[in-house]
Amino acid sequence: MKPNLPNPQPEGSSRRPAPGGLGLLQSFINTLEIETGQDKLGTGAGLESWLREHGLAEATTSISAADAQHCAQVREALRDLLEANRGSAVAKSAAEALSRAARSSQLVLRFDDGGGAILQPAATGVDATIGRILSIAYAAMIDGSWHRLKVCEDDTCRWAFYDYSKNCSGSWCSMAVCGNRSKARRYRTRRKPSTSSTRESHRR
Ligand SMILES: [Zn+2]
Secondary structure (H helix, E strand, C coil), rough: CCCCCCCCCCCCCCCCCCCHHHHHHHHHHCCCECCCCCCCCCCHHHHHHHHEEEEEEHHHCCHHHHHHEEEEHHHHHHHHHHHHCCCCCCHHHHHHHHHHHHHHHEEEEEEECCCCEEEEEECCCCCHHHHHHHHHHHHHHHHCHHHHHHEEECCCCCCCCCCCCCCCCCCCCCCCHHHHHHHHHHHHHCCCCCCCCCCCHHHH
């Protein structure tokens, strides 16, 4: 039996990578660190090195700044899609952007002689890479692991994290950082007199 800790930390609130192929999709979303603005897909060269790092470079030939920009748009649409896994609404524009990307990737079902089938992109170049990432999302929706991939509730963070908690109740990528920060913010808001100025800065 586990010891009854006074302030238990939800098991799901960690930056542990998602299991299996979902880890690649998670890593794709987390190529942008919103807090620092550090963007691994900020340039064509950046995208190329990320693809190489993840064994996806062979799927692409020449990579341009426009390719990187396209990938970044799909990435943000996927981040928005994860909002649904916390019970929030997904922007219609995000769902539409992903549908468009899936069309450009020419995702098709390929059956194999083992009796199974997978979604694969028929497109080439960066569209093929995007198709591969979208097919991971779809496979996870089918196998039931998708709902555990969430976007951190802290708006200044929005890191994609995999919720490992038993009851899938995690809200933050890190309880120690984002969880405590959100709680402190809520505490300050509660303590603020209702008549006080609303012009208070949210900058820290
Ligand atoms: Zn976070």
